[in-house]
Amino acid sequence: DGGITQSPKYLFRKEGQNVTLSCEQNLNHDAMYWYRQDPGQGLRLIYYSQIVNDFQKGDIAEGYSVSREKKESFPLTVTSAQKNPTAFYLCASSIRGRSTDTQYFGPGTRLTVL
């Protein structure tokens, strides 16, 4: 089945630790995105990548880092510099990197800082 997978589903982190969230897609999409969702809020863009080996900051990139070494994979690292990392993280992909293209989402990772 074609789709987007994210792992883990739940993640607990101690303060001061870096953690990496996985996102994999087998839709052969060029573009991938990371969003953060807080309770009662819409989605805010963290990073996006329109092509392999290239990525751009979104609206709230501080305290996060990404890599795009393979077309299928776009991992997100939440660093200790992120002041309030507890949130729901959603990964998405689209066929190209234009906002007119439909973005398809993964099931999300819920990160909790202990």
Next chain:
Amino acid sequence: AQKVTQAQTEISVVEKEDVTLDCVYETRDTTYYLFWYKQPPSGELVFLIRRNSFDEQNEISGRYSWNFQKSTSSFNFTITASQVVDSAVYFCALSHLGGGSNYKLTFGKGTLLTVNP
């Protein structure tokens, strides 16, 4: 500036009632796309519809229908004969093609729909 407003934060209905979720947008683009997504309790956003600004025809898909009116900058979503499985948060989103932000999708804050049996 791009903006999407979903004024209804929460709606509660009884099963089989019809319900309309409002979406009002602001954009300076002449060409744009609007989207609706459903987020059930599991968390994954499920794509429902994409509509471009040149197509103002209403769309119906089963119990779902969408009313796009450029004159009022609205793209409202109606569920007919609601069911408990329709309970979810629904997001409206707007594309942006200008000013170096052509990757950007602007989301509303969502409407939580609860359908009670």
